[in-house]
Amino acid sequence: MNIYTLGPAGTNCEKAAHQYMEKQHWSGQINLRTTLEDALDDLLSSPEPGVLMGCIVYPQLHELVFRHLDCLKLVDHHLMDTHDMVFATNQSHTINRIGSHPAPVSLLNQLKALGASPDIVLCTSNSEAALQCAQGSIDACITTMAAAHANKLEIARNFGPVPMGFSIHLKT
Numbered sequence: 001m002n003i004y005t006l007g008p009a010g011t012n013c014e015k016a017a018h019q020y021m022e023k024q025h026w027s028g029q030i031n032l033r034t035t036l037e038d039a040l041d042d043l044l045s046s047p048e049p050g051v052l053m054g055c056i057v058y059p060q061l062h063e064l065v066f067r068h069l070d071c072l073k074l075v076d077h078h079l080m081d082t083h084d085m086v087f088a089t090n091q092s093h094t095i096n097r098i099g100s101h102p103a104p105v106s107l108l109n110q111l112k113a114l115g116a117s118p119d120i121v122l123c124t125s126n127s128e129a130a131l132q133c134a135q136g137s138i139d140a141c142i143t144t145m146a147a148a149h150a151n152k153l154e155i156a157r158n159f160g161p162v163p164m165g166f167s168i169h170l171k172t
Contacts, residue, residue, distance in 0.1 A: 002050035004039035006058070007032025010127040010147035012082040016166040017053050020078045035124050040064055043171055044071060053078070056165040057103045065169070076168040081161035083144035087111060088130065088153035092139035097121050099129035100142035107142050107159055 003021060005013040009032065017030045028050070033039035036054050043050050052072065054061045065072065085104055089095065098108065099121045108120070121138050123129040130147035132138050140156070148155055 001026045002028040002031060002043075002046070002048055003053050004031045004033065004043040004050055005053040006036050006039060006055070006125050007034065008125065008127045008131070010083075010130065010144055010150050011125050012144060012164060013053060013055055013125075013166065015083060015146075016055070016078050016080055016164075019080055020053065020166070020168065023078070034128075036061065036064060040068070040072075044068075046171075050171055051075070052169040052171070054167050054169070055103070056167055059102045061167070065167075071172055072169040073172050074167060075170045078166040078168065080164060080166070082164050083146045084161050085126075085159040086143060086145050086148050086155050087140060087157040087159070088133060088143055088148040089140040089156050090133045090136060090138075091154050095139045097138040098140045098142070099123045099132050099138040101126050101129060104142050104162075110159065111157060 003017045005017050014032055036058055040052050043052050095118050097119045102122055126143045127147040129141035130143040130151040133141040133153055134151035
């Protein structure tokens, strides 16, 4: 059985997919996509059996579910602690632009010393925010510890792991 979920590498969805695949003793592939919407499109167009795994705080998960009641069935859930969520920088002297996936953006409220109000740039995933930060298109980001390390970012604040749920939707 294949799992389709949000990528790129380093997302909490990828971590959950690996745990769930091991728990189920599946030998399929984990397919990481830019958005959960893209993951669903690829699942539905694949001739092979598979599931969509979505983080329960994904902003548009409800729309995906209700638009596809005819071809998706909620069959399970997976609970786990996420990677540590962090505020990371590319060592810019000034933070003018901060990237974040919409789900954890409110973690920025816990940071007092940002100075002037930086622009918030919404990214397709926590890992994408880290990649954009490493490439210099943003100065800092909310991301996972795994993605921050993979992109050689400096950790300015560790918020720790978040107890999280992931829904498992079978293609019918």
